[in-house]
Amino acid sequence: MNEYFTPGDFLVLKPVILLVLFGMGVMLTDLLLEKHNKYFNAVTALVGVGFASVAMWMIQSQMNRDGAGVYEAFRGAIVLDSFSIFFTWIFLISTAITIIISIRYLEIEEENHGEHYAIILFATAGMILLATGMDLITLFVSLELMVISIYILTGFLKRDRRSNEAALKYLLLGAFSSGILAYGMSLLYGISNSTNLVEIQSKLAQRPAGDPLVMMAVVTLAAGLFFKIGAVPFHQWLPDVYEGAPHPTTAFMSVGPKAAAFALFLRIFMVPLGPVRDQWLPLLIGVSIATMTLGNLAAISQSNIKRLLGYSAISHVGYLMLGLVSGNDTGLKGISIYLLVYAFMNLGAFTVIVAMRRRDLIGDEIDDMAGLMYKSPTAAVLMVIFLLSLAGIPPTAGFLGKYFIFLSLLETGHYTLAVIAVLYVAVALYYYFRIVSVMFMREPIDKELPSMSPGIRVALGVTAAMTLIIGIYPNPFIEFANRTVLAVMR
Numbered sequence: 001m002n003e004y005f006t007p008g009d010f011l012v013l014k015p016v017i018l019l020v021l022f023g024m025g026v027m028l029t030d031l032l033l034e035k036h037n038k039y040f041n042a043v044t045a046l047v048g049v050g051f052a053s054v055a056m057w058m059i060q061s062q063m064n065r066d067g068a069g070v071y072e073a074f075r076g077a078i079v080l081d082s083f084s085i086f087f088t089w090i091f092l093i094s095t096a097i098t099i100i101i102s103i104r105y106l107e108i109e110e111e112n113h114g115e116h117y118a119i120i121l122f123a124t125a126g127m128i129l130l131a132t133g134m135d136l137i138t139l140f141v142s143l144e145l146m147v148i149s150i151y152i153l154t155g156f157l158k159r160d161r162r163s164n165e166a167a168l169k170y171l172l173l174g175a176f177s178s179g180i181l182a183y184g185m186s187l188l189y190g191i192s193n194s195t196n197l198v199e200i201q202s203k204l205a206q207r208p209a210g211d212p213l214v215m216m217a218v219v220t221l222a223a224g225l226f227f228k229i230g231a232v233p234f235h236q237w238l239p240d241v242y243e244g245a246p247h248p249t250t251a252f253m254s255v256g257p258k259a260a261a262f263a264l265f266l267r268i269f270m271v272p273l274g275p276v277r278d279q280w281l282p283l284l285i286g287v288s289i290a291t292m293t294l295g296n297l298a299a300i301s302q303s304n305i306k307r308l309l310g311y312s313a314i315s316h317v318g319y320l321m322l323g324l325v326s327g328n329d330t331g332l333k334g335i336s337i338y339l340l341v342y343a344f345m346n347l348g349a350f351t352v353i354v355a356m357r358r359r360d361l362i363g364d365e366i367d368d369m370a371g372l373m374y375k376s377p378t379a380a381v382l383m384v385i386f387l388l389s390l391a392g393i394p395p396t397a398g399f400l401g402k403y404f405i406f407l408s409l410l411e412t413g414h415y416t417l418a419v420i421a422v423l424y425v426a427v428a429l430y431y432y433f434r435i436v437s438v439m440f441m442r443e444p445i446d447k448e449l450p451s452m453s454p455g456i457r458v459a460l461g462v463t464a465a466m467t468l469i470i471g472i473y474p475n476p477f478i479e480f481a482n483r484t485v486l487a488v489m490r
Helices: 007-012 014-032 041-064 082-109 116-134 136-154 162-193 199-204 214-227 237-244 246-252 256-269 274-299 305-326 329-356 377-391 397-411 416-442 455-470 475-488
Strands: 071-074 078-080
Touching: 007 014, 007 071, 007 416, 014 041, 014 162, 041 082, 041 116, 041 246, 071 246, 078 082, 078 116, 082 246, 082 305, 082 329, 082 455, 082 475, 116 136, 136 162, 136 246, 136 256, 162 199, 162 214, 162 237, 199 274, 199 455, 214 256, 214 274, 237 246, 237 305, 246 256, 246 329, 256 274, 256 305, 256 329, 274 305, 305 329, 305 397, 305 416, 329 377, 329 397, 329 455, 377 397, 377 416, 377 455, 397 416, 397 455, 455 475
Parallel strands: none
Antiparallel strands: 071 078
């Protein structure tokens, strides 16, 4: 046993272990709680996230004291570096915010069960493992832990037909894409006789240009990964799942799992597939243009806010892929910052939607936002901030991510791509401001105020503050992203 595992291995996994233990604890204590005390499940889950955060902070501090840039565990299958640390913080923050906005929502839906919070913690554990994995088997198992948890959360409202349909659709298409991804990984193993990403990279570098087996591996891996991130032409599930899933689940899956999928996307394309960049670059350029085009144009005609934000998420995937197209330090830095700020601005927008939910109102139609400025000026103004940030308008944080993406395209000579990306910002402004016009220019349908519970208020305060702080004072976050770039390109 000692030959393979050391105490240091388990130290690296301490945040994951804590999340799993607290998730199991929530499921056990839920049996002892009365209905009116079910909010203790959320408190326990938040404490678990807090413990995991402290553990991550201690590991990070230890790495700084040791002067170590990387901690490896389980014979290189797990690698803790600046890249994985950056993404782990995104996961922990998005998980904490999701938990606190779920409390009131689940009470209204009469589905306030402990397993909801437990599954969120299990999904977060899978996301962290996905960002730290450097082995094909580790990555695939981590991916399945994350997505199976999301399948369950999507169908959590058992009496809601939309939730059931979304979960079934997500499950069937997700299983199909996982099969394609597993086939691509098996091809990499067959080529290299190894599951370690670094070893696969060295083997692929020795293959002749245009090797059909390598091309088959690239195509199947890309297809599987395009589904996981919601890129065209494997995007069909995303708007339907966004609409049908419970509001907090949609908020969660739009940031945490998406960032985890992009962590996997970057690991695969930058490490094992790095030597064959010339072969996958045209594919990535075509898919990124198609993804931006379809996402932005389809969002224009949507009347459901969650579907609109779903197509918006597809367009953001296109922008993020442009950072990988450029492939330089600026592009990868842009991806990192983009995912960080996207977590805050998208969670903030969905928190406002969660606040609109009442027993007699689902609250996810654009018309449901009518006259919000007159009923809750704070919520309306904050929603405008989040939408401006999603569009990339300064001085909000969303501008920072798009700025570095556009700059990377100019630095690498992709001028046409830069022009196309900038033009689609104008399209995004149009459909985002459809929501703004309804909030400010229409009369309220009713006089009942949004459900501004303490959890909703905290979530709105944190997300709005970070959306503005990162946009106004970005230097610390840019420096953090710089370290992430150095780790992924080492």
